[in-house]
Amino acid sequence: MFDANGAHAPSVCVVVPCYNEANRLDSAAFQRFFPLHPEIGFLFVDDGSQDATVSVLQKLCAGHEDRAVILRCEKNGGKAEAVRRGIVHALQSFNPGSVGFWDADLATPLEALDDFTEVLNQKPHVEMVFGARVQLLGRQVHRKAARHYLGRVFATVASHVLTLAIYDTQCGAKLFRVTAATPQVFAQAFLSKWVFDVEIIARYLRFYKYDSKYVEGIIFEAPLRKWTDIEGSKLKVLDFFEAMRDMLRIYFKYF
Numbered sequence: 001m002f003d004a005n006g007a008h009a010p011s012v013c014v015v016v017p018c019y020n021e022a023n024r025l026d027s028a029a030f031q032r033f034f035p036l037h038p039e040i041g042f043l044f045v046d047d048g049s050q051d052a053t054v055s056v057l058q059k060l061c062a063g064h065e066d067r068a069v070i071l072r073c074e075k076n077g078g079k080a081e082a083v084r085r086g087i088v089h090a091l092q093s094f095n096p097g098s099v100g101f102w103d104a105d106l107a108t109p110l111e112a113l114d115d116f117t118e119v120l121n122q123k124p125h126v127e128m129v130f131g132a133r134v135q136l137l138g139r140q141v142h143r144k145a146a147r148h149y150l151g152r153v154f155a156t157v158a159s160h161v162l163t164l165a166i167y168d169t170q171c172g173a174k175l176f177r178v179t180a181a182t183p184q185v186f187a188q189a190f191l192s193k194w195v196f197d198v199e200i201i202a203r204y205l206r207f208y209k210y211d212s213k214y215v216e217g218i219i220f221e222a223p224l225r226k227w228t229d230i231e232g233s234k235l236k237v238l239d240f241f242e243a244m245r246d247m248l249r250i251y252f253k254y255f
């Protein structure tokens with residue numbers, strides 16, 4: 001088990017939301033990563049999966065209990081709530097120096113965690129490191145055209161709503177330094193289902209009295225070396241419209 005007193009607990013705790021991931025979860029990739037990174041722990045949140053996700057996770061964590069644990073939610077509550085619960089659990093139980101979340105399909109390879117933790121170590125003022133999916137020559141960032149363009153429309157609207165020059169709010173790879181803001185930001189359920197990433201930033205803005213310049217300074221977008229559109233996404237085209245509606249709700253609630 002992670003050490004409940006925090007004494008030997010990994011200093012980075014990454015929440016991996018899992019809903020019916022039995023067929024997609026790359027257990028081997030996680031197991032290869034564990035011994036190389038004793039400072040990074042994983043909290044897999046099973047969100048009431050109806051498939052074999054729990055037994056796949058149990059096998060994956062067996063023998064690695066010091067850095068891989070499972071949190072089970074009886075009922076499916078959606079990614080936002082699973083991530084939130086995972087982070088609250090990590091903050092209360094493991095006393096980590098940073099927390100984050102990572103999509104279970106490893107669209108962002110785990111190796112990017114090295115880059116993210118390096119940023120937090122090198123830049124003490126940075127509180128958030130977000131993966132940014134930018135297709136640059138020499139990088140392997142491949143998104144399907146439709147997802148890319150819908151994503152760009154969404155991200156542009158998001159940056160206007162947030163009044164921040166942010167490029168990619170929706171990448172499922174994010175790390176947060178634990179500060180006074182963190183427990184407050186994750187304390188209450190999010191109102192949005194898919195765009196809770198935007199809502200997290202809105203809550204940081206609220207915490208820092210809507211000082212956009214300051215919040216821009218504590219976010220670091222890390223361009224990913226590799227990002228793959230993994231088959232089996234649970235996001236549908238209709239969700240784009242739901243996401244836009246959620247963004248309006250965020251706008252009226254926070255701004």
Ligand SMILES: Nc1nc2c(ncn2[C@@H]2O[C@H](COP(=O)(O)OP(=O)(O)O)[C@@H](O)[C@H]2O)c(=O)[nH]1
Pocket residue numbers: 016017018019020021045046047076077078079080082083102103104105107172232233234235
């Ligand atoms: N907890 C939870 N996680 C979910 C749910 N739906 C998707 N996820 C997780 O969210 C992450 C991204 O899901 P994915 O379907 O790949 O979405 P996409 O990459 O944005 O198209 C994965 O870790 C999924 O397991 C859900 O209902 N509950």
Ligand SMILES: [Mg+2]
Pocket residue numbers: 103105107230233
């Ligand atoms: Mg995915």
